[in-house]
Amino acid sequence: MSAARRKEAAATSGSHAVAHAPDRDALYERMLLVRRFEERCVELYSSGLIRGFLHLYIGEEAVAVGVLDHLREDDAVVATYRDHGQALVRGVPIGPVMAEMLGKAEGVCRGRGGSMHLFHAPTRFYGGNGIVGGGLPLAIGLGLADRMQGRDRVTVCFFGEGAMAEGEFHESINLAALWRLPVLFLCENNLYAMGTALDRSESETNLAVKAASYEVPAWSCDGMDVLAVWEAARRAVELVRDSGGPVFLEAKTYRFRAHSMYDADRYREKAEIEHWRERDPLLLLRTTLLADGATEKDLEAVDARVTAVIDEAVAYAEAGTDEPVDELLTFVTSGR
Amino acid sequence: MTTTAVQETTYREAVREAMREAMQRDERVFLMGEDVGRYGGGFGVSLGMIEEFGEVRVRDTPLSESAFVGAGIGAALGGMRPIVEVMTVNFVMLAMDQIVNTAAALRHMTGGQFSVPLVIRMTTGGGRQLAAQHSHSLENWFAHVPGLRVLAPGTIEDARCMLWPALLDPDPVVIVEHGSLYNAKGPAPTPGTEVDIDRAVVRRPGDDLTLVTYGGSLGLVLDAAERLAVEGISAEVIDLRVLRPLDSAAVAESVCRTHRAVVVDEGWRTLGMSAEVSARIMEDCFYDLDAPVDRVCTQEVPIPYAKHLEEAALPSVERVLTAARGAVGRDG
Numbered sequence: 001m002s003a004a005r006r007k008e009a010a011a012t013s014g015s016h017a018v019a020h021a022p023d024r025d026a027l028y029e030r031m032l033l034v035r036r037f038e039e040r041c042v043e044l045y046s047s048g049l050i051r052g053f054l055h056l057y058i059g060e061e062a063v064a065v066g067v068l069d070h071l072r073e074d075d076a077v078v079a080t081y082r083d084h085g086q087a088l089v090r091g092v093p094i095g096p097v098m099a100e101m102l103g104k105a106e107g108v109c110r111g112r113g114g115s116m117h118l119f120h121a122p123t124r125f126y127g128g129n130g131i132v133g134g135g136l137p138l139a140i141g142l143g144l145a146d147r148m149q150g151r152d153r154v155t156v157c158f159f160g161e162g163a164m165a166e167g168e169f170h171e172s173i174n175l176a177a178l179w180r181l182p183v184l185f186l187c188e189n190n191l192y193a194m195g196t197a198l199d200r201s202e203s204e205t206n207l208a209v210k211a212a213s214y215e216v217p218a219w220s221c222d223g224m225d226v227l228a229v230w231e232a233a234r235r236a237v238e239l240v241r242d243s244g245g246p247v248f249l250e251a252k253t254y255r256f257r258a259h260s261m262y263d264a265d266r267y268r269e270k271a272e273i274e275h276w277r278e279r280d281p282l283l284l285l286r287t288t289l290l291a292d293g294a295t296e297k298d299l300e301a302v303d304a305r306v307t308a309v310i311d312e313a314v315a316y317a318e319a320g321t322d323e324p325v326d327e328l329l330t331f332v333t334s335g336r
Numbered sequence: 337m338t339t340t341a342v343q344e345t346t347y348r349e350a351v352r353e354a355m356r357e358a359m360q361r362d363e364r365v366f367l368m369g370e371d372v373g374r375y376g377g378g379f380g381v382s383l384g385m386i387e388e389f390g391e392v393r394v395r396d397t398p399l400s401e402s403a404f405v406g407a408g409i410g411a412a413l414g415g416m417r418p419i420v421e422v423m424t425v426n427f428v429m430l431a432m433d434q435i436v437n438t439a440a441a442l443r444h445m446t447g448g449q450f451s452v453p454l455v456i457r458m459t460t461g462g463g464r465q466l467a468a469q470h471s472h473s474l475e476n477w478f479a480h481v482p483g484l485r486v487l488a489p490g491t492i493e494d495a496r497c498m499l500w501p502a503l504l505d506p507d508p509v510v511i512v513e514h515g516s517l518y519n520a521k522g523p524a525p526t527p528g529t530e531v532d533i534d535r536a537v538v539r540r541p542g543d544d545l546t547l548v549t550y551g552g553s554l555g556l557v558l559d560a561a562e563r564l565a566v567e568g569i570s571a572e573v574i575d576l577r578v579l580r581p582l583d584s585a586a587v588a589e590s591v592c593r594t595h596r597a598v599v600v601d602e603g604w605r606t607l608g609m610s611a612e613v614s615a616r617i618m619e620d621c622f623y624d625l626d627a628p629v630d631r632v633c634t635q636e637v638p639i640p641y642a643k644h645l646e647e648a649a650l651p652s653v654e655r656v657l658t659a660a661r662g663a664v665g666r667d668g
Contacts, residue, residue: 076414110447119446126413126450131437137403138438141410148366148392148416168433171403178398331448332482334506 022230024292025302027069028285031061031226033306034085035282037094040310041084041101041115045261049318050101052114057085059224059256062281063188064089066229067156067251070237076124076142076155078135080188081116082255083128086158092120094309095316104320111323112331132193133159133166136185140172143181147244154240156184161250162193164210165201176246177214184240185211185248186233188223190255195267211248223251224279227288256280345524347517350496351381351457353524355419358503359389362417365503368395368404369421378423379459379518405431405456409439409508412454417503425460425474425512432477439508440483451506455499460488461514461552461602462650468638471646473552473603475512479579479612485509486579487533490554492522494577497531505533512579514552514602536583538590542572545596545663548587548613550576553600553651560656569664579609587613588620595626596663600651605633630659 038058044050057064064085068077071090079086087097092108100107101115108120118128126142129135139157146153163169164187176183187207191198204210211218217239221232229251236249254276258265286299345353358365367382367389373396376383386394397404401422408420422428428435439452462471478486485505489495495513502509539554540561549557554575561571572590576583591597597617601610610631617629635649 108447109445109449112447113445117445119449121446121449126410127446129438131433134406134433134437137406137434138410138413140403141407141412142414143410144407145411145414145416148411149414167400168402168406171398171400172406174398175400175403175407179395331444331446333443333485334451 022069022227024227024285024289027065027226027230028282028289028299029302029306030065030089031282031285032302033309034061034064034088036303036306036310037088037098037313038084040314042261044101044314050115051103052116053081054115054261055082055259056255056257057082059276059280060188060190060253061085062226062229063186063223063251063253064158066226067186067233069230070233071154071156074124074151075153076126076139078126078139078142078155078157079128080132080135080158080160080163081128081130082160083116083118087118087120087125087128090120090125091123092118092125094313098313098317099320102317102320104317105323106316106320133163133168135159136163136168136172139183140176140181143176143183143246144179146182147180152182152241152244154182154184154237156186156237158186158188160193161187161189161191161198161207162196162201164207165193173211173214173216173246173248177216180245182240182244183246184236185216185246187211187248187250188253189250190253192255192259192268194259195263197267207250208248211250216246216248218248218250220250220252223253224276224281224284226281226285343524344521345492347492347495347513347520348379348381350492350524351499351513352383352385354496354499355382355385356388358419358500359393361500362503364415364417365419366393366395366416367419367421368397368408370397370399370423372396372421377421379515381518382421401427401430402434406434406438408454408456409434409442409452412452413450418454419499419503420454420456422456422458424470424515425458426469426472428456428458429474435478435484435508435510436481440481443483443507452508453503453506454508455502455511456508457511457513459515460512461516462634462639462646463516463552465641465643465646467641471639473601473634475510475551475579476603476607476609476612478510479582479609481580483507484580485533487511488551488577488579489513490517490551490575490577492520493525493529494531496525497529498533501531501533512551516552520555533578534581534583536574536576536578536586538572538586539575540571540573542570542594544570544594545598545660546572546574546587546590546594547598547600547656547660548574548576549600550579550609551602553602556651556653557600557656560653560660563653563657564660567661567666569660569666571660576609576613582612582616584616584620587617591617591621592624595624597625598630598632598656598659598663600632600656602634602651604636605631606636608633627663627665630663632656632659
């Protein structure tokens with residue numbers, strides 16, 4: 001791993017130019033950034049600086065990192081309440097994201113949204129949606145606007161496999177297929193809808209088969225292997241952009257942490273978690289990078305760089321101010 | 337000097353003309369909903385529009401209220417100005433998540449980064465023997481929610497003239513059209529008439545008491561006021577027409593002058609629009625009141641099919657008269 005390439009792999013900004021081959025160093029650095037960011041969030045939660053619900057993406061980082069590498073700046077992203085990874089990888093500024101977690105006026109949503117509702121207009125990041133399946137209709141609407149205005153933009157809508165039991169999934173993918181809307185339906189199948197296992201909530205557990213019944217091209221990929229996600233998402237995003245119609249991609253993944261900080265994680269075996277940890281996306285790519293000639297020292301340097309970025313973000317957030325209570329009713333409407 | 341005959345129109349045609357004008361003025365405006373295209377609209381409001389504007393701008397949707405209302409939200413965020421028609425307010429319940437959790441909340445939740453310039457139209461109200469799943473007046477559900485504007489055009493003029501300012505509003509607007517009004521006939525509004533979508537309006541001036549109402553109940557309240565005049569009671573009629581933000585000042589100005597008020601609302605009494613209006617009268621006019629505020633609402637029952645039962649459930653001229661006479665002390 002050359003120093004020059006490492007510099008290119010700017011962890012916070014991300015590189016959104018469409019690439020034909022994955023920049024493995026950059027993918028590693030972005031996954032590590034998300035991992036370390038959330039580990040820091042746990043510390044801040046324990047010390048009481050972050051409150052409310054905190055849903056961690058730890059274990060699932062390969063999905064956001066592998067998918068979002070293929071988007072252009074004018075494309076759009078719709079995410080779920082487990083949205084830190086997508087936000088950071090999309091390039092939402094990390095300082096304001098952390099400030100939002102702390103409920104500060106300098107937060108990306110000025111402290112109104114918190115962890116579950118990160119939004120950022122400049123990067124066309126449309127949440128952060130606290131309602132399971134709630135982002136799906138919004139995403140097809142963004143696609144409809146693009147279609148009606150003759151733009152070749154792509155909207156990627158992330159949702160969990162739990163959302164596939166919601167009416168919104170069926171209504172939205174049906175409408176997207178009928179109207180040929182340029183939306184990538186990106187299912188992050190982490191096997192549990194909160195504590196309810198996939199086979200206890202879906203009659204058809206082959207999710208791509210389910211999606212394909214709407215006449216939408218649909219396939220699955222290994223969501224723990226960022227290179228596999230990258231390649232599958234490359235095909236998917238290209239197909240959406242070229243065909244103008246929807247595509248469904250399932251990333252088979254796993255969250256290592258509980259559903260949220262409130263979850264005692266009683267519904268799955270520790271052995272199962274340990275089994276999946278052997279396929280930690282960071283571990284897998286790290287092994288590949290080391291085999292390809294990177295040294296432990298190189299990777300330690302990445303960690304140090306990422307940690308410095310997070311330290312700076314935390315300092316920015318902690319130095320943030322409280323929104324004056326006089327501003328409580330601001331932004332409810334356009335000022336009437 | 338030449339006189340031109342005043343052109344007659346209907347409430348239905350007025351809504352259609354409003355939509356046609358909006359689509360002619362702004363190419364970002366489009367209509368979508370169940371059967372708005374080839375069928376011409378469940379209540380015939382959009383008849384002929386697919387022929388005029390084509391199926392790209394007049395879009396028939398599947399029976400997927402949540403998805404197409406939510407798609408309206410997304411399209412608004414993407415730069416369009418959608419008009420989403422939902423056949424009845426009862427059906428909108430299926431899209432409540434999108435309206436309340438997304439459309440209404442988005443501006444605030446994002447710290448002002450995004451707004452949702454969306455108009456959602458729907459029919460409301462009973463009186464047509466459609467029973468308990470097509471007849472309710474649930475507009476108070478929307479009026480409860482910060483971030484929404486809720487309009488209830490009760491006249492042909494408002495039906496014709498409220499849509500354009502609603503489309504100019506950067507925030508989501510819900511328009512409820514009482515189903516029994518579509519065939520109402522009257523003079524077509526003068527082109528260019530502007531309607532204030534922030535303010536209530538006095539439909540009939542009076543001195544002895546204030547009758548507050550909106551939408552489908554406006555006609556029967558005006559009829560009641562006419563009969564009260566014969567009895568020597570001068571009733572002022574206020575048409576709220578904007579259910580959120582509620583124009584409390586207009587109500588207070590009138591009630592503080594007449595000292596008596598009856599609120600007439602086709603919703604249920606419990607936690608309805610009339611409850612809110614009554615509370616505001618208490619807050620704003622307590623020391624000016626000469627009688628308790630009374631309410632005429634729909635009986636607390638899912639609206640039944642049989643004509644006589646439905647009539648017994650809904651507000652009527654007789655019930656308004658009884659309440660008004662009571663308010664002025666002539667109930668003996």
